[in-house]
Amino acid sequence: MAKETTAEPLDVIPTEGENCHTAHHLCMPEDSRKRAARRLAIARGHLESIRRSLEDPNVYCVDVLRQIKAVQGALDGAASVVLRGHLEAHVATAATRGDEKELVEELMDALKYI
Amino acid sequence: MAKETTAEPLDVIPTEGENCHTAHHLCMPEDSRKRAARRLAIARGHLESIRRSLEDPNVYCVDVLRQIKAVQGALDGAASVVLRGHLEAHVATAATRGDEKELVEELMDALKYI
Amino acid sequence: MAKETTAEPLDVIPTEGENCHTAHHLCMPEDSRKRAARRLAIARGHLESIRRSLEDPNVYCVDVLRQIKAVQGALDGAASVVLRGHLEAHVATAATRGDEKELVEELMDALKYI
Amino acid sequence: MAKETTAEPLDVIPTEGENCHTAHHLCMPEDSRKRAARRLAIARGHLESIRRSLEDPNVYCVDVLRQIKAVQGALDGAASVVLRGHLEAHVATAATRGDEKELVEELMDALKYI
Numbered sequence: 001m002a003k004e005t006t007a008e009p010l011d012v013i014p015t016e017g018e019n020c021h022t023a024h025h026l027c028m029p030e031d032s033r034k035r036a037a038r039r040l041a042i043a044r045g046h047l048e049s050i051r052r053s054l055e056d057p058n059v060y061c062v063d064v065l066r067q068i069k070a071v072q073g074a075l076d077g078a079a080s081v082v083l084r085g086h087l088e089a090h091v092a093t094a095a096t097r098g099d100e101k102e103l104v105e106e107l108m109d110a111l112k113y114i
Numbered sequence: 115m116a117k118e119t120t121a122e123p124l125d126v127i128p129t130e131g132e133n134c135h136t137a138h139h140l141c142m143p144e145d146s147r148k149r150a151a152r153r154l155a156i157a158r159g160h161l162e163s164i165r166r167s168l169e170d171p172n173v174y175c176v177d178v179l180r181q182i183k184a185v186q187g188a189l190d191g192a193a194s195v196v197l198r199g200h201l202e203a204h205v206a207t208a209a210t211r212g213d214e215k216e217l218v219e220e221l222m223d224a225l226k227y228i
Numbered sequence: 229m230a231k232e233t234t235a236e237p238l239d240v241i242p243t244e245g246e247n248c249h250t251a252h253h254l255c256m257p258e259d260s261r262k263r264a265a266r267r268l269a270i271a272r273g274h275l276e277s278i279r280r281s282l283e284d285p286n287v288y289c290v291d292v293l294r295q296i297k298a299v300q301g302a303l304d305g306a307a308s309v310v311l312r313g314h315l316e317a318h319v320a321t322a323a324t325r326g327d328e329k330e331l332v333e334e335l336m337d338a339l340k341y342i
Numbered sequence: 343m344a345k346e347t348t349a350e351p352l353d354v355i356p357t358e359g360e361n362c363h364t365a366h367h368l369c370m371p372e373d374s375r376k377r378a379a380r381r382l383a384i385a386r387g388h389l390e391s392i393r394r395s396l397e398d399p400n401v402y403c404v405d406v407l408r409q410i411k412a413v414q415g416a417l418d419g420a421a422s423v424v425l426r427g428h429l430e431a432h433v434a435t436a437a438t439r440g441d442e443k444e445l446v447e448e449l450m451d452a453l454k455y456i
Contacts (some may be wrong), residue, residue: 037168044161054151061200069192079182086175092442100434206328214320245423265396275386282379296421307410314403
C-alpha cells in the first residue's frame with residue numbers, strides 16, 4: 001500500500017528513513033503507525049465485547065447503540081492520529097517535492113468519507 | 115444490560131417472547147440482535163486486518179484513513195439495524211405501555227453521540 | 229408538506245388540535261415548530277455574516293471553517309428539536325394508530341442523511 | 343480574521359498577491375473565497391425557506407428534517423471548498439515557510455468539529 005507518485009516502479013523498497021518521504025515513496029511516520037495500531041487494537045477488543053453481549057437475549061438496544069458509538073469515537077481518534085501524521089510528514093512538505101496537487105486531491109477524496 | 119423501566123427488580127428474567135416488550139423489560143428483537151452481531155463480526159475482522167497492515171513500515175497514511183472510514187461505515191450499518199429494531203419494537207409501541215417520555219429522552223441522548 | 233398516510237385526499241385540512249395526530253394527518257407539535265424556527269433564524273443570520281466576511285480578501289481559511297462548523301452545530305440543534313417532537317408526537321404513538329411500519333421506515337430513511 | 347503567525351503587528355495589510363502567502367500573513371485564495379461565498383448564499387436562501395415553512399401548522403416533521411439535512415450537505419460542500427483552498431495555498435507550502443507545526447495543529451483543531 002506504499003505510495004508511488006511516479007510511474008516508474010521502484011526497484012528497491014526504501015527502508016524507513018531519509019529516503020522514505022520523497023516524491024517516489026511516502027511512508028507513514030513510525031510514531032503515527034504505532035499509536036494508530038494501539039488504538040485500533042483497543043477498538044477491536046471493544047467491538048468483540050459488544051458482539052458477545054448480543055448473544056444475551058436480554059441485551060437492550062440503547063445500550064448497544066451507545067457502545068457502538070463509543071467504538072466510533074475511538075476510530076475517529078485513530079483516524080485523527082493518521083491524518084495528523086500525514087499532514088505533518090507529507091502534505092506540509094509537498095511543495096518541496098512538487099506533488100502538492102496530487103496529495104491535496106487524494107486527501108480531499110479520502111476526507112469525503114469522514 | 116436489559117432495560118428496567120420500574121424501580122422494582124424483576125425476580126425472574128423473562129424469556130424472550132410475549133412478556134419481553136413490557137414496561138418492565140424491553141428486549142432487543144432477535145432478528146436485530148443476530149443481524150447486528152453479524153455486522154460487528156465483519157467489522158472486527160476488518161479492524162484486525164488494518165491493525166496488522168500497520169506493522170508494515172511501507173503502509174501509506176491515506177490507505178489507512180480510507181480503511182478506517184470503511185469500518186466506520188460498517189458500524190453505521192450495525193447501529194442502523196439496532197436503531198430500527200428499537201424504533202419498531204419499543205418506541206412505536208411506547209404509548210401503549212405509557213413509557214414514551216422516558217424512551218424518547220433516552221433515545222435522544224443516545225443519538226447525540228451519532 | 230403535511231403527511232398523508234392514506235391515499236384518499238382530505239377534504240378539509242384539520243386545524244391543529246385533537247384531530248391533528250391521526251393516521252390521516254400528522255402535524256408538527258407547535259412547540260417544536262416555534263423552537264426550530266427560532267434556531268433556524270439564528271443560523272441564517274450567522275450564515276449571512278460568514279458570507280459577508282468572505283468579501284474581505286484578508287479573511288483566513290481556518291476562521292471560515294470554524295464558523296461554518298458552528299452553523300452546522302446550530303442546525304444539528306434545530307434537527308434535534310424536530311426529531312424529538314416527531315418521536316414524541318408521532319412515533320411513540322404509532323402503535324395506537326397502526327402506522328408504525330411506515331413511520332419507522334420513513335424515519336430511518338431521513339436519518340440516513342444525518 | 344487574517345492570520346498572523348508572528349507576534350509583531352503588520353503596519354500595512356498586504357494587498358492580495360505575492361506577499362499574501364507568507365509566514366506573516368496567509369490569505370484565502372480568491373477562487374475559494376468566491377466559490378464558498380456563492381454556496382453560503384444558496385444555503386442561506388434554503389434555510390430561510392425552511393424557516394418560513396415552519397409558519398404553516400401543517401408542516402410535517404420528517405420533511406423539515408430532510409430539508410435541514412440538505413442544508414447541512416450544502417455547508418459540507420462549502421467547508422470542502424475552503425479546506426481544499428487552505429491545503430493547497432497554505433498547508434502544502436508550509437515547509438517552505440517553516441510554519442508546518444503551527445498550521446497542522448490549527449487545522450487538526452478545526453477539523454475536530456467536523
